[in-house]
Amino acid sequence: MADERDPELPGLLLRTERDLLIPLLRSAAASDFALRTACPGWTVRDVLAHCGSVLSRVVESRFGPDVFSPECNDRDIAERAGWTDAQVVDELEAGMTGAGAVIAAGPGVLDGVALGEWVHAGDVREAWGLEGAYRGPGLPLALRLLGPRARHQKMPLLVAELEDSEEELVIGREQEGRAPGRYRGDGATLIRLCAGRSLAGTRYELEGVTERELFLFG
Structure with missing residues (x-):
């Protein structure tokens, strides 16, 4: 497999996962969002809030000195504590739709964001006991x-x-x-x-x- 950068690849991965993950999240019960994940200290809702906040930062070009650090991640999750589950999913869907074009226009430093988002989708599936957590069309x-x-x-x-x-x-x-x-x-x-x-x-x-x-x- 070639190792050269394809600028459209991150967006394609995000949209491919969006079409599979978002319907799954929309149909989930509120109790499903409270389940623990492979990420220490994070519930499913925390993972989704983190994913949506990261993509929003990418789309809006909001980057600070500690962006993507554990401290920044914790702040982003805390800021969404008062949101409904549906609002968390709405932000994630919008980010998975819009971030690809921004990533493609850049030099490649944000390509790993798409990979991380896809892995976190697998974390959600694994927390819910679903088959093929890190497989599927996006693999x-x-x-x-x-x-x-x-x-x-x-x-x-x-x-x-x-x-x-x-x-x-x-x-x-x-x-x-x-x-x-x-x-x-x-x-x-x-x-x-x-x-x-x-x-x-x-x-x-x-x-x-x-x-x-x-x-x-x-």
């Missing part, structure tokens, strides 16, 4: 976004032999004197590795690189 798009994110985070070079793809995925940066690491497994498990999500029940092989070195959201 091939998310895997393509791993390349730029891995370069940005200076991840060691990794060659991924994906069971569910005919192509190898090469991500990360070559390091002098170090052979590329190798991953063998499915795409969804690679996403879990790179996002620091639970690996319970998965099966994969990893050589020449540690799990910690693959974590891209630190």
Whole structure:
């Protein structure tokens, strides 16, 4: 899989996930939003409030010195504490619709936002016990976004032999004197590795690189 930037890819991933996730959220019970997620301390509602606030910042170009920091994230969630669940979902839908064009017009530094939003959609599905939390139509798009994110985070070079793809995925940066690491497994498990999500029940092989070195959201 090519590692060159496609400026339209983040928006495509966001819109693809929007069309699947928003109807799911609209049909959920209020109690579903109170369930805990893989993100420490965050409920489903917190995750959705975070996602919507991030996309709103992107669309409105509202970036401060601590933007996307844990402190900023906590403030954004707290600001939405008085919103209804429907309002939280409304903001998320608007952001998933509008952020792609803004990201595409930029130099690529915000491409990882789309990947993070897609992972958080998986967090919601996992919290609700749904099958294929980090799979679905967006998975091939998310895997393509791993390349730029891995370069940005200076991840060691990794060659991924994906069971569910005919192509190898090469991500990360070559390091002098170090052979590329190798991953063998499915795409969804690679996403879990790179996002620091639970690996319970998965099966994969990893050589020449540690799990910690693959974590891209630190």
